[in-house]
Amino acid sequence: MKRLAGWTMSAPATLLVALCLIVPVTATIAATFVTGQGPFAAYAAFFGSGFRRAVLIRTLEIAGATTILSLLIGFLTAYVVSRAPPRWRSILIIMAVFPLLTGVVVRSFAWLIILGRNGIVNNTLVGLGITAEPLPMIYTQGSVIVAMVYLFVPLMVLTLVGVLENIPDDVIQAAQSLGAGPFATFREVIFPLAVPGLIVGAVLVFTGSFTSYATPQLLGGERQMVMGTLLHQRAMVAFDWPGAATISAIMVAVTLAVVLGMTRVAKRLNPMAT
Amino acid sequence: MAEVRLTGVTKRFGRDVGIEDVTLTVPDGAFVVLLGPTGAGKTTTLRLISGLETPDAGEIAIGGHVVNDLTPAQRDVAMVFQQYSLYPHMTVRDNLAFPLRSPILKTPKDAIAARVREVAEVLHIAHKLDNKATALSGGEMQRVSIGRALVRQPQLFLMDEPLSSLDAKLRSDLRIELKRIQADLGATLLYVTHDQIEAMTMATHVGVLDRGRLVQFGPPKEIYENPASLYVAGRLGLPRINALPAGLFPGAPAGAKTIGLRPEHIAQGEGQPARVVRVEHLGDQTRLHLTLDGHDVITLTDVHTDLGPGDTVAVAPRNPLYFDARGARIT
Numbered sequence: 001m002k003r004l005a006g007w008t009m010s011a012p013a014t015l016l017v018a019l020c021l022i023v024p025v026t027a028t029i030a031a032t033f034v035t036g037q038g039p040f041a042a043y044a045a046f047f048g049s050g051f052r053r054a055v056l057i058r059t060l061e062i063a064g065a066t067t068i069l070s071l072l073i074g075f076l077t078a079y080v081v082s083r084a085p086p087r088w089r090s091i092l093i094i095m096a097v098f099p100l101l102t103g104v105v106v107r108s109f110a111w112l113i114i115l116g117r118n119g120i121v122n123n124t125l126v127g128l129g130i131t132a133e134p135l136p137m138i139y140t141q142g143s144v145i146v147a148m149v150y151l152f153v154p155l156m157v158l159t160l161v162g163v164l165e166n167i168p169d170d171v172i173q174a175a176q177s178l179g180a181g182p183f184a185t186f187r188e189v190i191f192p193l194a195v196p197g198l199i200v201g202a203v204l205v206f207t208g209s210f211t212s213y214a215t216p217q218l219l220g221g222e223r224q225m226v227m228g229t230l231l232h233q234r235a236m237v238a239f240d241w242p243g244a245a246t247i248s249a250i251m252v253a254v255t256l257a258v259v260l261g262m263t264r265v266a267k268r269l270n271p272m273a274t
Numbered sequence: 275m276a277e278v279r280l281t282g283v284t285k286r287f288g289r290d291v292g293i294e295d296v297t298l299t300v301p302d303g304a305f306v307v308l309l310g311p312t313g314a315g316k317t318t319t320l321r322l323i324s325g326l327e328t329p330d331a332g333e334i335a336i337g338g339h340v341v342n343d344l345t346p347a348q349r350d351v352a353m354v355f356q357q358y359s360l361y362p363h364m365t366v367r368d369n370l371a372f373p374l375r376s377p378i379l380k381t382p383k384d385a386i387a388a389r390v391r392e393v394a395e396v397l398h399i400a401h402k403l404d405n406k407a408t409a410l411s412g413g414e415m416q417r418v419s420i421g422r423a424l425v426r427q428p429q430l431f432l433m434d435e436p437l438s439s440l441d442a443k444l445r446s447d448l449r450i451e452l453k454r455i456q457a458d459l460g461a462t463l464l465y466v467t468h469d470q471i472e473a474m475t476m477a478t479h480v481g482v483l484d485r486g487r488l489v490q491f492g493p494p495k496e497i498y499e500n501p502a503s504l505y506v507a508g509r510l511g512l513p514r515i516n517a518l519p520a521g522l523f524p525g526a527p528a529g530a531k532t533i534g535l536r537p538e539h540i541a542q543g544e545g546q547p548a549r550v551v552r553v554e555h556l557g558d559q560t561r562l563h564l565t566l567d568g569h570d571v572i573t574l575t576d577v578h579t580d581l582g583p584g585d586t587v588a589v590a591p592r593n594p595l596y597f598d599a600r601g602a603r604i605t
């Protein structure tokens with residue numbers, strides 16, 4: 001009876017997901033295998049193109065670098081926040097996630113103003129005579145990574161604060177009172193207990209940055225094309241629907257592989273598993 | 275060698291008093307039991323000595339060195355926490371080995387293994403060494419938490435109700451073990467408990483805290499026989515001391531408001547008549563619950579007594595303690 005009620009209540013949502021997500025995605029991916037020139041022709045074409053291979057590798061690099069930098073910055077921030085007095089904690093969290101309240105485009109645009117040819121950084125450098133010409137900072141891989149890290153750190157902080165707050169103070173204090181210095185306490189107690197949060201955060205940031213579109217479009221442009229912008233170009237500019245479908249299938253595959261791989265690692269490292 | 279000296283130590287939490295102006299010298303090798311009701315400041319005292327809290331005022335010295343500015347790790351103390359505080363991501367073995375692996379105290383691997391096993395045997399948890407610390411009963415966790423402190427052999431142990439979750443038999447076994455270990459090491463030990471027997475049998479000194487203030491400090495026998503106040507008298511002794519209006523019996527000194535009679539300090543067969551309410555046979559002793567002029571009185575009697583509810587027995591004080599209106603002792 002109870003189960004039936006549960007089914008009934010979740011039915012609308014399930015139906016919505018099935019109709020609007022599973023069916024179209026399956027159809028899109030299925031279409032890539034029926035091209036007339038054999039089942040894997042579309043993929044052979046993708047990986048046969050040096051340009052597209054380079055786009056995939058660049059996307060992986062950007063997503064990887066963004067994930068690692070977000071982990072480092074996010075962890076430090078979250079640690080400070082989680083050990084702050086309760087009254088400060090909520091203020092700090094609000095400050096950390098404040099950027100989330102504005103849109104992705106707005107936040108990426110901010111970096112255009114900072115890093116652009118006539119941006120704040122270049123104006124300062126030229127004004128001080130440190131460089132004669134403005135430096136080409138925008139439309140580089142670095143500018144995309146910087147903007148993405150800025151985009152994803154709040155998400156990482158939110159994820160990690162929850163996990164770090166749950167490490168009881170007196171477990172840390174027990175380590176200290178048993179002769180462990182701050183470094184040993186961190187390495188042996190705090191870090192292992194934070195691993196589940198680090199994994200969740202890494203998955204969120206990696207999948208988010210791997211599939212991002214607006215930021216690489218604004219800060220990378222044509223020169224730093226990534227999977228998201230390539231997909232857009234194939235579908236909306238070139239109307240190459242089969243090509244676009246192949247790109248999305250590869251993106252889904254990479255995302256799934258990362259999620260599954262990370263879950264695996266999480267299971268292995270999960271300190272709470274018995 | 276670790277004598278512990280607190281001088282005028284005060285710790286407040288906002289408006290709450292943790293401890294207030296506590297001055298106390300714990301001699302080297304002493305086994306000190308801190309007594310007091312919940313919120314009296316027992317845990318706070320241990321945390322201040324371990325360095326997990328910093329005092330608002332006063333000085334703390336261990337082994338003659340002022341340690342106010344040292345971190346917990348630098349103080350060479352080992353604390354057993356009231357809430358166990360085991361590392362949830364480690365096995366019992368790793369929990370026990372942790373204090374030996376921390377860099378300040380490099381110990382060879384096989385020495386660590388041997389020491390862990392030894393401590394596990396003493397605490398009867400050797401068969402659980404490979405369990406996760408979270409997959410243990412409360413009593414087992416508590417023993418791991420004691421073990422974690424014992425592996426290190428520091429100059430000072432701080433234990434916050436370390437035996438509270440154990441069954442009676444294990445508790446009495448470990449009482450003996452702890453006392454033996456402490457004597458063997460010659461370590462100083464501060465120990466918090468609510469258990470009367472632990473206080474009387476293990477302590478060389480008892481400190482009684484009342485709302486953050488240390489109201490008496492001395493050997494348990496002295497605290498028991500010569501309490502400075504009615505409050506202190508009520509902290510030791512089971513059944514508790516009978517506190518009755520001083521006028522109930524003749525012979526009260528001037529200014530006495532309350533007469534304190536330990537159960538064993540009531541003579542039977544003479545004096546005021548009291549009615550028996552209940553007889554409790556506990557095996558090694560028999561308790562009589564009496565009512566005297568409307569006041570409840572508990573005393574001990576012959577194990578094989580014939581008395582039953584409704585009987586009348588005459589009682590008179592023997593070695594009474596008198597207290598004034600503020601609860602202070604009158605001698």
Ligand SMILES: Nc1ncnc2c1ncn2[C@@H]1O[C@H](COP(=O)(O)OP(=O)(O)OP(=O)(O)O)[C@@H](O)[C@H]1O
Pocket residue numbers: 287290291292293310311312313314315316317318319356
């Ligand atoms: N971290 C803290 N923040 C605020 N107040 C605290 C804190 N720790 C202790 N106190 C206060 O200090 C007083 C003494 O607390 P403490 O924990 O030392 O009591 P205790 O004697 O150990 O009690 P129990 O027998 O319940 O363990 C209490 O009034 C408590 O509310």
Ligand SMILES: [Mg+2]
Pocket residue numbers: 316317318356434
């Ligand atoms: Mg306490």
